[in-house]
Amino acid sequence: MVRNPERRTALVDAAIEVLARDGARGLTFRAVDTAAAVPNGTASNYFASRDDLLAQVTGQIHQRIxxxxxxxxxxxxxxxxxxxxxxxxxxxxxxxxxxxxxxxxxxxxxxxxxxxxxxxxxxxxxxxxxxxxxxxxxxxxxxxxxxxxxxxxxxxxxxxxxxxxxxxxxxxxxxxxxxxxxxxxxxxxxxxx
Known part of the structure; x- marks a missing residue:
């Protein structure tokens, strides 16, 4: 797995934006990449699965709010x-x-x-x-x-x-x-x- 904590945080923040805007069904790695303005495939390098991404969002959303x-x-x-x-x-x-x-x-x-x-x-x-x-x-x-x-x-x-x-x-x-x-x-x- 890639180890850039700032990029991981930016991807999770982008996932929160996608989740709020498009709902859980719209939360794809591609949508997160687009929202974070990073190359396609970046999110999949940071998160093993969509479930992993959701777990990271769960952990970070309370910090955000x-x-x-x-x-x-x-x-x-x-x-x-x-x-x-x-x-x-x-x-x-x-x-x-x-x-x-x-x-x-x-x-x-x-x-x-x-x-x-x-x-x-x-x-x-x-x-x-x-x-x-x-x-x-x-x-x-x-x-x-x-x-x-x-x-x-x-x-x-x-x-x-x-x-x-x-x-x-x-x-x-x-x-x-x-x-x-x-x-x-x-x-x-x-x-x-």
Whole structure:
């Protein structure tokens, strides 16, 4: 196998773009080569199979859509409160809008995982680890709400993301902020516990 980490990263980034644009069926080595602006055959020199390419995408996509640690520190500088939880949910929603391609590619990976057991196992492991890290971050950060509240917020925000990415306008944009605030209010309960 060829050992140029920068080129491998560029090919995986191109695969994410292809996945978001053309779906899993459009993810071919040739399409990745074209998107990466490299000679035909380059991707096949870096990845043993399409499954290998999908595994690499699974590993890298979370790095691509992960927030900058400095941004996280800035947001978390505020004292833990219900208002901060609302701000974090709004922040997540903005991030989805700003990185639409990355999140669409993640949706495509999820759909492809329904047909590929190996990908499903790997993606489930990655998603579970990410979710557990989010719960740990919330609880250890002293934010109001328990594990169940975090899971409910995660599930509701995932649904909102799905609507915004696949059917923009189904949930009116002007209602989104109020819905997110209501979500946090209702999942945390009246005492914010």
């Amino acid at each position: 992960a927030p900058d640690p400095d941004e996280v520190a800035e947001v978390m500088a505020a004292p833990p409160s219900r208002e901060l939880v609302v701000e974090l949910m709004h922040w997540i929603n903005r991030r989805v809008t700003e990185n639409r391609t990355g999140y669409l590619a993640m949706l495509e990976l999820r759909l492809e995982a329904t047909r590929r057991p190996e990908l499903r196992a790997e993606l489930t492991q990655v998603m579970r680890a990410t979710l557990e890290e989010n719960i740990r971050f919330h609880v250890e950060g002293g934010l109001p709400g328990d594990r169940t509240a975090v899971l409910l917020n995660y599930l509701a925000m995932t649904g909102l993301m799905l609507e915004q990415l696949t059917l923009p306008g189904a949930v009116p944009v002007e209602e989104t902020d109020g819905l997110i605030s209501a979500l946090v209010e209702r999942t945390l309960g009246p005492d914010g516990a």
